[in-house]
Structure formats: C-alpha cells, structure tokens
Amino acid sequence: MYEYYYKTQDFGMCLMEGKGSGEEAIIPTDRDILIVGDDIFKGHKELVRVEFPDTIIEIGGFVFDGCENLKFVKLPAKLKDFWQYAMTRCGIEEIDIPGTVERIAAFTFNECTQLKTVKINEGTKKILAWAFKDCVNLTDVYLPASIEEISDKAFEGCPKVVLHRK
Template identity: 75%
Template sequence: MYEYYYKTQDYGTCLTECDGEGEEAILPADKNILIVGDGVFKGHKELVHVELPDTIRDIGGFVFDGCENLKKIKLPSNLKDFWQYAMTRCGIEEIEIPGSVEQIVSFVFNQCNQLTTVRLNEGTQKIFAWAFKDCVNLTDVYLPETMKEISDKAFEGCPNVVLHKINADSNV
C-alpha cells in the first residue's frame, strides 16, 4: 500500500512522492492532481497495475523507470504530456495513449523491452526521435489520421515495428 505526498502551487497540485510498496497504485481522484512529479514510482519493481485519475495533465520524467513488472496502466483521458523518460525501462506490454497527448517526446518509452503494442488516438500529431528507442519487442503501432510527423529515428532499435494507419471510424 502506498502513501502519497503532494505539493500545491498556483497552477495546481503535484504528486511529489510516495512511500510504501504494493502491486497496485490507484491515485485518488479527489485530490485534483495535475502533475505526477519526477521519479515518483521509480524502481518499484513490485508494481503491476496503476490507475491515474483524469485530473492529471502531466507525467514527469522517470516516473515509472525500472518498474519492470508494471503490466497495466490506466492513463488519464485528459493527459497532455509525458516528459522524457516517463515510462523508461518499465514492463508495460500494451499501451493506449489518449488523443489529448499531441506529441510523444524523445525517450518516453526508452528500453521498454516488454512493449509490443501501442495505440495512439485521434489528436496525437507527432512522434519525436527516440520516443520508442530500443523497445526491442515492439511490433504494432496504431496511428491516428491526425498524425502529421514521425521522426525517422522514433523507433530506433525496434527491429520489427509495423506502423498501422487507422481511421477514426475503425476499431483497429
């Protein structure tokens, strides 16, 4: 079980750290958390499942770094930004990214060796260089019609990745 610590600023509330351990981390929806601060869950190898409330707009750097058993994460529907290395070296196998995330910046999913499938929703427009660097098992990336730019280095170190264009009317 985790105990959470917050800091409130003019812009809103930031989750700054957590104590404890457990397979599941469900952040409270009643705290109006806007940002998950850098490294909050870093190295929590026991973590398997995370649920983030829809109030969260930003996931900081290295938040899930080294969470090698993290298999399931519910991202906020209004998420705007992942910071660099937010999900690096975690055990996520599949992820659906809400369309409110307009761009996937460099190294967000760096060395996510278990990652096989990524679904980007309508609204996402750009994938930067090395966003999915060395995700060696990544095979399927589903791209929305809103995608405008993908760096030629976005999937460096992903030898078997296949990009699938989806349209807003399909369920692929």
C-alpha cells in the same frame, strides 16, 4: 499500499511522492492533481498496476523507471504530456495513449523491452525522435489520422515494428 504526498504550486496540485510498496497503485481521485512529479514509482519492481485520475495533464520524467513488472497503466483521459523518460525501462506490454497527448516526447518509452503494442488515439500529432528507442519487442503501433510527423528516429532500435495507419 502507497501513501501519497502532494504540493500545491502556482499552476495547481502536484503529486510529489508515493511511499510504500505493493502490486497496485491507485492514485486517489479526491484531489485535483494536475502533475505527477519525477521518479514517483522509480525502482518499484513489485508494481504491476497503476491507475491515474483523469485530472492529471502531465506525467514527469522517470516515473516508472525500473518498474520491470508493471503490466497495466491507465493513463488519464486529459493527459497532455509525458516528460522525457516517463515510462522508461518499465515492463508494460501494451499502452493506449489518449489523443489529448499532442506529441510523444523523446525517450518517453525508452528501453521498454516488453512493449509489444501501442495504440495512439485521434488527436496526437507528433512522435519525436527516440520516443520508443530500443523497444526491441515492439511489433504493432496503431496511428490515428491526426499524425502529422513521425521522426525517422522515433522507433530506433525497434527491429520488429509495423506502423498501422487509419
């Protein structure tokens, strides 16, 4: 069971900390949280499932760093941005990225060695260098027609990756 701590900023409410443990972290929907701060679940090896409310527009850095057993993340429908290293070194096997995310930042999915499938939805325009660096088991990335730019280093260290374009 996790207990959450929030802080109201000039721009809105920020989820600052998640204390506790457990296999599931369901972020409450009773607040208008806009941002998930850095390191919220960093190192929580027991974590398997996380669900974010749709109010969240940004996910901070190193939020899931070292969450090696994390298998499912429900991203918010209104998500606009992942900060660098947001999903680094976690155990997800597949991810569905909402089209509201215009660009996938460098190192967002760094060293997600169990990641196999990525679905990027219509609306996303750019995948920056090293966004999926060293995702050694990544095989399938489904790209929307809206993609305008993919850095030639976006999938560095991903020897099995195949890009599927709509």
